[in-house]
Amino acid sequence: GAVVSQHPSRVICKSGTSVKIECRSLDFQATTMFWYRQFPKQSLMLMATSNEGSKATYEQGVEKDKFLINHASLTLSTLTVTSAHPEDSSFYICSARVGTDTQYFGPGTRLTVL
């Protein structure tokens, strides 16, 4: 299957700081990437759909000014958590769409906000 990488895999930051997470498609071009968040023992919750060259589409309840998404190239999307707080601590996972349907996931980034 297609390979999607994420960086960093784990980050610990202080409350009030901003954290950037990168998602890359390594062996294919992805016009559409997705960002999910997963709390312990919960399912993946879609945060936003990231489209190359255009603004991201956010799901209801997700603050677009807090979770900044940039998809500047066909292989890179970034998620910036601005002014992070402890309640933002979670497992953030990106995925990239291949073809019309199939999504491949990155390994995830575990964010801990102290």
Place this chain on the structure above:
Amino acid sequence: QKEVEQNSGPLSVPEGAIASLNCTYSDRGSQSFFWYRQYSGKSPELIMSIYSNGDKEDGRFTAQLNKASQYVSLLIRDSQPSDSATYLCAVRNQAGTALIFGKGTTLSVSS
């Protein structure tokens, strides 16, 4: 409200048995269906996709889809301890581009 429902489990089966995982979805217009496996602390990995009514087999895995009943299942034959994980059902509806996930079923295979 578009929903994907799964029994959270845990589903416990002995090694070598068949594990049966079930999923129902609410959007009758859904077009594509996926099963992902997620180990603790890891991201999901795709096991199978299915688009048409009936069965689709891939090795020890068989996906079954019944659109009339809005039901999709995953059978794992000859279950192994390494199959112990959370299995996520995902559905793409007619209008959406993203996948909607169920909460997952935790499978435990004992040796």
